[in-house]
Amino acid sequence: MSLGRRSAYAKRGLLAGAALMVLCGAAQAQEALRPAAASPDGLAPGQLYMEADLVIRDDKNKTTTARGDIVVRYQGRTLRAQELVYDEARGLMRARGKTSIVNADGSVEYADEIVLDDQMKAGVATGFAARLPQNVKLAAASAVHRSEKVNELNRAIYTPCEICAPDGTSKSPTWSIKADKVVQDKDRQLVYYRNAVVRILGAPLVFLPIFWHPDPQAERKSGLLTPELSPSNRRGLSYEQPYLFVISPHSDLTLSPQINTKVNPFVNVHYRKRFYSGAVDARFGYTYDKDFDNDGDRFGDLTSRSYILASGAFAINDKWRWGFTAERTSDDLLFDKYEIGGVYESRGPYIADDRRLISQLYLTRESQKSYVSAAAFSIQGLRPGDNERTFPIVAPLIESRWEAPQSIAGGRLRLRASAVALTREQSPVNAPTLRLDGLDSRRATAEADWRTTFTTAGGLRISPYVQGRIDAYSIDDNFAGGVGVASRSDSMTRALGVAGLDVSYPFFKRYNSFTAIVEPIVQLAASPELKQIELGRNAIGDLVYLNEDALTFEFDETNLFRPNKFPGYDLSEDGLRANVGLRGSILWDDGRRATLLVGRSLRNERNEAFGAGSGLRDKASDWIVAASAEPLPGLSLFGRARLDADSLDVARAETGANVSSKWGYGYVRYLRDRSNPNALAGSTKVENLDLGGEVYLTRNWGLSLYGNRDLQQDAWVIRDIGVVYRDDCTRIDFIYRKEDTILGRLGPSESFTIRLTLATLGEPLYGN
Structure with missing residues (x-):
């Protein structure tokens, strides 16, 4: 039968069942008990729905009893019980017999019996149990709702672990917390425990006679x-x-x-x-x-x-x-x-x-x-x-850009302006013990960038562009080099410009199970001859250019098709040049893919502004090769390299792989660099291997590995090996780590770590 607002007795009976959620102190239940504008079960505000095999009203004793398979729905919550009794004279409500409440979020609470006053200010549940979000299980011999501010669980146990074996039989949870008493004090926003024991596989690990922590319902404590x-x-x-x-x-x-x-x-x-x-x-x-x-x-x-x-x-x-x-x-x-x-x-x-x-x-x-x-x-x-005295203080650094809201001459126009001032206390060159004044520099720049794109009916894509820039520089305390040093102070202006176009023409070919794409790419650029800002000459007579913002420049596929490959303002490309490349891709219908890019930069004259190890100084640059592939689900590969223009020797290479499956995951990275990325420095040699991952030999046990090896020094920088245990609610790591000596740093060290992480409890309980 369906009951409306006049069924006050049945409604109070439902509220007795709802006491179960109140007893465990969940804020969600309190929200669910409040009238809402729209109930998720379709009932109007204040209404409930009840089914029962039998409903008895005793007017003499002022009791209402519902028996049988009772189902009551109210504000998105469902109560099931075998008997529901409301004693109006005593102001008590009682639900018993396989009592359960299913909440809108899917959590379920159980009790053998619930007794609650009709004001819902006090009550008791016996044989209490609950299955809450995050697979948390909670049980207690009794749950007492002493007031709106105090809830109490007696002989309680808490665990987020599975308590049933696959065959349906019970098993000990991986970990649990048992306590004689748990009290929630909402006024103080604290939860108190008495005689609490943390158990691992049923064995006691930590005994705490009394402790407390902030109430999970409290925002902060x-x-x-x-x-x-x-x-x-x-x-x-x-x-x-x-x-x-x-x-x-x-x-x-x-x-x-x-x-x-x-x-x-x-x-x-x-x-x-x-x-x-x-x-x-x-x-x-x-x-x-x-x-x-x-x-x-x-x-x-x-x-x-x-x-x-x-x-x-x-x-x-x-x-x-x-x-x-x-x-x-x-x-x-x-x-x-x-x-x-x-x-x-x-x-x-x-x-x-x-x-x-x-x-x-x-x-x-x-x-x-x-x-x-x-x-x-x-x-x-x-x-x-x-030496901090040689590091510049940057003040101010101003950057701005503006894009025209409408097209200009059929293309997109962007304007940029920037300014920077760098001040150094000490010069890093010319005998640092002399503590010469450091180089101070100031720059102001204004630039414009226009670009448009045309695509022909045949698929040819042409993108012309024009860029113009004006720089103004002021330099003080110039001590660069020991031969032909420029004046200590100087001011200069320069104008830069580049015009060109990008051309690409992709070719498609469809096969039975994949699509192949081949795309030639050409970028043409022309700039008037530019005189770089020269500071002087070094000890061997090479020119030293002002370079504050391109010290970590590296030539690779990310800047192959840039008209100016220098990332900053101080150095810039000039002359006639062409950046050419060929990109190919294979796209399988099942999601596998592979790509390959090969390209280089060509110019009409050498550019001494590029460092000897940059791969860009000569008329024909080094070759750039970049590839990536996903040949199998869970496996990805990548590689990039810069090959010498004449000998095709590897100047720089980086490659790696990532793999993941139900058995674990892993990665490996290899880096080989035979040139310093600093465009103005000499060459150095770097070779490094970095790898790590986890592999599970059984459902719960696995090995973890991590290593970083300096192949140039033929020594491990750091390495870890560990044994891992994990299940649905626990993770334990046993890790041995060794760190070798690093020049100028602390010496080698060894450590053994045990890290225990318990689900729903946040950070590891113990870690090194």
């Missing part, structure tokens, strides 16, 4: 976080215990003292605050101690040692943004010695190289057709041999 215990030959045995202080709904502070047996304690602090327009995230660290070596032997004077890693980003309005980063440390090896993680991360729009810190202040404005930014930053180097 002060308290202890996961500790970290790690043995180290540098610091001895270290124990770090974070504690979270919730300062306000919008800010918190985490204090993490690190206690070491060999060296003095180190304190880490993490502060976060969110404002209406942005947020600040700041990390600090401090200790007062001597320096120490790889074995923990201290030396030198006692002094303060510290670091800061901070950032902030704020919105002024829907277009304007500003922000900052502050990154500094007192010791180059501080992060390594105290094993501080998350250091070399991107915190702002400008990113420093590895093992270098950047502090910056920036302002940006962005719209659909325009962008402008202004910034200033400085860099701290932590590499061996870094």
Whole structure:
């Protein structure tokens, strides 16, 4: 039968069954019990639907009883029971006999019997069990709803692991938590445990007579976080215990003292605050101690040692943004010695190289057709041999671009403007011990870029373009080279331009199960002769050019078809040149694919602005080859190389593979470089192998591997080997790691790590 608002007795009976969700303290149930504008089961607000074999109303005793296969639906929740009794005189509701509630999210709660007052302020459930989201199972001998603020479970067990074997028989969960009593205090937003035991495969691992943690329903709560215990030959045995202080709904502070047996304690602090327009995230660290070596032997004077890693980003309005980063440390090896993680991360729009810190202040404005930014930053180097006095202070750095909203002469027009000033305290050349003043430079640039595209009926694609640029430079304290040094100060302007077109003509051929594509590509470019900005000559008489923004230039497939292959402004290509290539692809119908690109750059004259090892100095450049393939599901391959123009010897090559399957995953990377990517430097040799992965020998047990080998030095930089156990709710890693000596860094180290990760409990309980 269907009951409306007049069926108050049946409605209260349903609410008695709904008490089961209240008893386990789930916020979802509380939301489900509130009237809604539209019920997911189609009932109108305040209505319910009930089926029962028999409904009895006893007016004398003022009781209503429903018996049989009872099904009650209300606000998207379904109650099933064998008996439902409402005692109006005593104000009690009782549901019993295979009682269960199925919620809209699929979670299910069970109880042998539920008793609840008609105000839903207190109640008891016996034989309580629940299957919640994330496959969590919860059971208790009894669940007591003492008030709207306090819930209690007695003789409770919690696990997200499977408790049934494939044949349907019961089994011990991989891990579980048992406690004599669990109390949820909503006022204090805490959950208390008494006599709790963490069990692994049924065996007790940790016994905690009493402990507490923030209520999962609470947004945030002060308290202890996961500790970290790690043995180290540098610091001895270290124990770090974070504690979270919730300062306000919008800010918190985490204090993490690190206690070491060999060296003095180190304190880490993490502060976060969110404002209406942005947020600040700041990390600090401090200790007062001597320096120490790889074995923990201290030396030198006692002094303060510290670091800061901070950032902030704020919105002024829907277009304007500003922000900052502050990154500094007192010791180059501080992060390594105290094993501080998350250091070399991107915190702002400008990113420093590895093992270098950047502090910056920036302002940006962005719209659909325009962008402008202004910034200033400085860099701290932590590499061996870094001298901060030789690093420039960049202030200001201004960049802007604007695109015309409508086509100009049938094409797209973009305008750009930029300016930068670099100031150095000390020059890195000409006997650094003399501490000569560093080179200072200033540049202002305005440029225009126009391009359009035509495609013929036959498929020929032609894209003409025109680019023009004006640069103005001012240079002070020029000490480049020891022979023919230019004047200490100079100002100059120059005009640059390039005109050309891109031409491509893809050919398609359809076969039975795949499509083949061959596409010749040609880019033509012409620029007037350009005089690079010369600083002087080095000790062997070669010209030294101003080059502040193209120090890490590398010729590969990503810039093969660029009219100006230099990534910055200081150096630029000129003359007549053609970039040519042939790209081929095979696309199978089942998703497999393979691509190959071969190309090179040709010019009418040599360009001495390119370094000897760049592969671009001669009239005919080195060959660029790049390929990728996905021959099988779960397998991908890639390779890229630069081959010498005459001998076809490998100047630089990188190749790798990725594989994944139900048995695990793996990857391998190989890099061989016989030339320095710095366009103005001499050659160096690099050869490196990087590999890693996991493979499972059985359903639960596997091996993990990671290694990084310097093939040039014939030595491993780092290598890991581990044994892994995993199932649906647990992962245990046993990892042996060895790090070899790195020049200018700390010495070699060995460690053994045991890392236990339990599903639904967040971070590992123990890790090295």
